[in-house]
Amino acid sequence: MKITVLGCGRWGSFHAWYADHIGHDVTLWGRPGSQHLQELLETRKNEYLSLPASISLTSDLKAALDAADICIISISAQQLRSFARQLKAAGFAPSLPFVLAMKGLEEGSGKRLTTVMAEELEPAVRTAVWVGPGHVQDFISGMPNCMVIASADEGLTHFLVDTFTSPLIRFYYGQDLLGIEIGAAAKNVMGIAAGMLDGAHLTSLKGALMARGAHELSVLVAAMGGQAMTVYGLSHLGDYEATLFSLHSNNRRFGQDFIEGRPFKKLAEGVSTTEALLDLSQKYGVELPITAAVHAIIKEKKDPHEVLKNLFLRSTKCE
Amino acid sequence: MKITVLGCGRWGSFHAWYADHIGHDVTLWGRPGSQHLQELLETRKNEYLSLPASISLTSDLKAALDAADICIISISAQQLRSFARQLKAAGFAPSLPFVLAMKGLEEGSGKRLTTVMAEELEPAVRTAVWVGPGHVQDFISGMPNCMVIASADEGLTHFLVDTFTSPLIRFYYGQDLLGIEIGAAAKNVMGIAAGMLDGAHLTSLKGALMARGAHELSVLVAAMGGQAMTVYGLSHLGDYEATLFSLHSNNRRFGQDFIEGRPFKKLAEGVSTTEALLDLSQKYGVELPITAAVHAIIKEKKDPHEVLKNLFLRSTKCE
Numbered sequence: 001m002k003i004t005v006l007g008c009g010r011w012g013s014f015h016a017w018y019a020d021h022i023g024h025d026v027t028l029w030g031r032p033g034s035q036h037l038q039e040l041l042e043t044r045k046n047e048y049l050s051l052p053a054s055i056s057l058t059s060d061l062k063a064a065l066d067a068a069d070i071c072i073i074s075i076s077a078q079q080l081r082s083f084a085r086q087l088k089a090a091g092f093a094p095s096l097p098f099v100l101a102m103k104g105l106e107e108g109s110g111k112r113l114t115t116v117m118a119e120e121l122e123p124a125v126r127t128a129v130w131v132g133p134g135h136v137q138d139f140i141s142g143m144p145n146c147m148v149i150a151s152a153d154e155g156l157t158h159f160l161v162d163t164f165t166s167p168l169i170r171f172y173y174g175q176d177l178l179g180i181e182i183g184a185a186a187k188n189v190m191g192i193a194a195g196m197l198d199g200a201h202l203t204s205l206k207g208a209l210m211a212r213g214a215h216e217l218s219v220l221v222a223a224m225g226g227q228a229m230t231v232y233g234l235s236h237l238g239d240y241e242a243t244l245f246s247l248h249s250n251n252r253r254f255g256q257d258f259i260e261g262r263p264f265k266k267l268a269e270g271v272s273t274t275e276a277l278l279d280l281s282q283k284y285g286v287e288l289p290i291t292a293a294v295h296a297i298i299k300e301k302k303d304p305h306e307v308l309k310n311l312f313l314r315s316t317k318c319e
Numbered sequence: 320m321k322i323t324v325l326g327c328g329r330w331g332s333f334h335a336w337y338a339d340h341i342g343h344d345v346t347l348w349g350r351p352g353s354q355h356l357q358e359l360l361e362t363r364k365n366e367y368l369s370l371p372a373s374i375s376l377t378s379d380l381k382a383a384l385d386a387a388d389i390c391i392i393s394i395s396a397q398q399l400r401s402f403a404r405q406l407k408a409a410g411f412a413p414s415l416p417f418v419l420a421m422k423g424l425e426e427g428s429g430k431r432l433t434t435v436m437a438e439e440l441e442p443a444v445r446t447a448v449w450v451g452p453g454h455v456q457d458f459i460s461g462m463p464n465c466m467v468i469a470s471a472d473e474g475l476t477h478f479l480v481d482t483f484t485s486p487l488i489r490f491y492y493g494q495d496l497l498g499i500e501i502g503a504a505a506k507n508v509m510g511i512a513a514g515m516l517d518g519a520h521l522t523s524l525k526g527a528l529m530a531r532g533a534h535e536l537s538v539l540v541a542a543m544g545g546q547a548m549t550v551y552g553l554s555h556l557g558d559y560e561a562t563l564f565s566l567h568s569n570n571r572r573f574g575q576d577f578i579e580g581r582p583f584k585k586l587a588e589g590v591s592t593t594e595a596l597l598d599l600s601q602k603y604g605v606e607l608p609i610t611a612a613v614h615a616i617i618k619e620k621k622d623p624h625e626v627l628k629n630l631f632l633r634s635t636k637c638e
Contacts, residue, residue, distance in 0.1 A: 133526035143520065144632055146527045170632045201462065207452035207560035208465040210529075211552050232551060233530050233638040241526035245564050313463050313489045319552040 001163055004029060004068035006061075006083075008036045012074035013046055014136040015101055019072070020055050022166045027056045029064035048136045065092040070099060070163065072130070077104020077185070078272050080113055084120035097126040097156055099149070103184040104269050105276035110283065112181040114152070127151060128160055129177070131184035132234040133242040135249075139168060148234045150174025150181075172234055179221045179230025186217050186231075186277060186291070187239045188251045188270030193294050194244035195255025200305050206244055208312050209290065210237070216288045220277070223284040258297070259304050271298060320482055323348060323387035325380075325402075327355045331393035332365055333455040334420055338391070339374050341485045346375045348383040367455045384411040389418060389482065391449070396423020396504070397591050399432055403439035416445040416475055418468070422503040423588050424595035429602065431500040433471070446470060447479055448496070450503035451553040452561040454568075458487060467553045469493025469500075491553055498540045498549025505536050505596060505610070506555050507570045507589030510562035512613050514574025519624050527631050528609065529559055535607045539596070542603040577616070578623050590617060 003019040005012050008030035016028035028051070030037025036046065037059060044051045051057075058064055065071065065087070075083055080102070100113050111119075117127045132147035139145070149160045149171050161171040174180045190213040197205050214237050218228040231237065243249050254268035274295050281288045293311045296302040322338040324331050327349035335347035347370070349356025355365065356378060363370045370376075377383055384390065384406070394402055399421070419432050430438075436446045451466035458464070468479045468490050480490045493499045509532040516524050533556050537547040550556065562568050573587035593614050600607045612630045615621040 134523060138523045143523045144628070145523050146631055148638065167632065173637045175637055204453060204457045204462045204464050204560065206564075207557045208553065210559060211557035214551065214556070230638070232533065234527065237533070237556075238526045238530035240529060241523065241564075245525075245560075309463070312465055313486065318492045318494055319467065319549070 001025065002067055002069045003027070003072065004064045004070070005072045005074065006064065007074040008034060008040060008057075009074065010046075010048055010136055011101055012072075013040065013049060013051065014139065015072045015074055016055050017049050017051060018139065018169070019164070020052055021168070022164070024163075026054070027058060027064050027067050029058050029061060032059040034059070049140050061086060061090045065090055065096070068092075068096060070097050070160070072099045072101050074101040077102050077113060077269060078107055080104075081106065081116050081120055084117055088121055094124075095126065097128065097160065099128050099130050099160060101130045103131055103188060103273075105182070105185045105273050105280075107272040107275045108279075110276040110279035112178065114177065114181060126153065126156055128153075128156055129174070129181055129184065130160070130164075131180060131239070132172075133239045134169070135242055135246060137248055142168070144168050144170065146170050146172060146234055146238070148172045148174045148180060150177045150235075152177050174235065176227045176230040178224060179226035179228075180233075180235040182221050182224065182226065182280075183217060183231045183233075183236030184239070185273045187236050187243050188268065189274050189277060189291050189294055190240065191243035191249050191251030192255035192258075192268060192270045192274070192298075193290055195249075195252035195257070196259050196294070196297060196304055196308060197255075198252070199256040199259030200308055202308055205308070205312050210240055210244065212312070213290050216286075216290055220280060220284060220286045220288060223286045224280070255294075270294075274298070320344065321386055321388045322346070322391065323383045323389070324391045324393065325383065326393040327353060327359060327376075328393065329365075329367055329455055330420055331391075332359065332368060332370065333458065334391045334393055335374050336368050336370060337458065337488070338483070339371055340487070341483070343482075345373070346377060346383050346386050348377050348380060351378040353378070368459050380405060380409045384409055384415070387411075387415060389416050389479070391418045391420050393420040396421055396432060396588060397426060399423075400425065400435050400439055403436055407440055413443075414445065416447065416479065418447050418449050418479060420449045422450055422507060424501070424504045424592050424599075426591040426594045427598075429595040429598035431497065433496065433500060445472065445475055447472075447475055448493070448500055448503065449479070449483075450499060450558070451491075452558045453488070454561055454565060456567055461487070463487050463489065465489050465491060465553055465557070467491045467493045467499060469496045469554075471496050493554065495546045495549040497543060498545035498547075499552075499554040501540050501543065501545065501599075502536060502550045502552075502555030503558070504592045506558045506562050507587065508593050508596060508610050508613055509559065510568050510570030511574035511577075511587060511589045511593070511617075512609055513563035514568075514571035514576070515578050515613070515616060515623055515627060516574075517571070518575040518578030519627055521627055524627070524631050525563055529556070529563065531631070532609050535605075535609055539599060539603060539605045539607060542605045543599070574613075589613075593617070
């Protein structure tokens with residue numbers, strides 16, 4: 001199968017490596033002027049992996065789209081809307097499936113990424129998401145994991161699972177696209193909260209964070225029309241190992257650095273997701289106390305120790 | 320309030336320390352000849368903590384029971400039945416509440432610990448459980464956590480929560496005693512499974528373990544007449560940080576040592592719980608694939624790598 005991967009950062013380059021690793025014919029695109037692409041063109045390596053010669057590298061979007069049977073997109077979630085406009089301008093076959101290998105919600109609208117795609121391309125655009133646990137570093141070292149692919153079109157889900165399954169990644173068929181997208185995005189917020197607990201020497205409260213975090217999101221997902229239990233599957237709870245505990249987790253690291261007053265290069269993806277979730281909280285009338293606490297610490301500059309202790313330790317209640 | 324703690328191992332001595340710490344009048348009992356008690360009598364210390372002089376130490380069970388307004392029991396779960404017979408022989412006021420600060424199910428019968436108490440004492444015995452996350456080492460160093468108290472008698476639950484709540488431990492009222500007891504016991508089995516994944520260099524699969532482990536137990540709890548969602552609260556999922564990730568976790572350590580072929584002093588509590596859960600699995604017709612895998616590795620000597628990979632990575636399915 002001919003696979004094009006759009007975006008050549010950590011996850012984009014991994015998706016290209018993986019598709020090649022399981023025998024597909026791969027093109028990896030980076031935007032003209034991308035430092036990541038430049039590095040790969042010069043050395044065929046980045047911090048995480050080496051790309052075999054069989055993978056084509058290009059900055060020509062039209063050519064990358066024309067070459068594809070399936071197109072994987074892995075860019076920053078907040079850039080998806082403008083990127084979708086670029087895709088429309090470049091043109092592609094109406095049947096081309098897009099797989100969003102990214103996690104987030106649009107800041108300002110709270111919209112899911114598949115919604116952004118449908119709005120900017122056309123309602124019938126064939127879009128799926130590929131989410132769940134796993135670190136690039138672990139996969140490259142041969143450590144397997146389970147992930148999930150979901151779309152509104154069951155036939156497309158099965159086609160993609162058949163195309164990408166291997167002993168390194170075993171897929172589950174996602175059956176609740178809404179719940180999977182919200183859960184996958186929101187786990188980054190819980191990752192920031194976990195890092196904040198680490199930074200505040202309250203690591204032991206990560207257990208309560210897992211139970212209460214998944215709970216608040218399950219209520220939101222149900223209010224939005226999804227299945228509450230989806231949050232307890234691979235896309236959210238199943239990603240907690242990678243997000244709340246691993247040293248590789250960017251969002252966890254960001255939360256800890258923030259509390260410890262260490263400088264950080266850029267806001268983690270979870271920060272935008274926090275804003276988007278609070279919009280949804282208001283729209284659907286669902287309280288999200290952990291998400292609101294993360295927001296209060298980062299955006300309202302509230303005292304982290306006080307906010308975190310209040311969150312878990314103030315009142316006695318029923319579960 | 321006069322609090323007696325029966326059992327002076329790691330958790331028993333902590334419960335005595337904690338009840339004293341929050342201002343109660345405490346008696347700590349150990350069986351005659353107990354090495355733990357001997358050590359405490361001689362040094363007032365153990366590996367984890369120092370007991371203030373205000374705590375009375377005794378090996379006289381009758382005196383310890385007579386002194387109590389509330390009695391906390393913290394011994395090995397498999398010894399509870401014979402210990403309950405000792406309690407009956409010693410005699411105690413019918414209104415005395417017992418709090419089981421221990422996690423397990425009876426091997427051979429699959430019975431819950433409150434059931435064992437009711438069978439050996441009398442059906443109306445006032446018994447509650449006190450479970451949830453937290454390590455003795457963390458509490459002693461001042462790191463707070465959330466825990467849960469549950470009983471069949473709502474008034475007793477509220478009385479106990481009022482008696483024991485403090486800034487160090489904040490309680491939730493447990494409302495599903497069955498689900499809480501099964502979940503609290505079963506988290507030790509998931510702890511062993513987590514250690515096995517660490518030992519097999521499959522740590523990244525702990526995410527899938529969390530999602531699938533909680534799922535299989537929620538199905539069992541529902542089949543037994545409890546609430547499926549209880550498993551996703553503090554007693555089970557909320558205890559995963561302490562059990563699946565912490566280096567302090569005995570069950571996780573046992574699983575890792577088992578896989579790595581390192582000698583271990585004694586079987587972890589979770590091993591007995593595995594047997595008990597498989598009895599319940601058969602009795603209620605509910606498949607428990609992770610529990611069965613732990614059993615296959617420990618008791619049937621199956622190849623751990625093969626069993627663990629088959630568990631998570633064999634077939635493609637719906638979540």
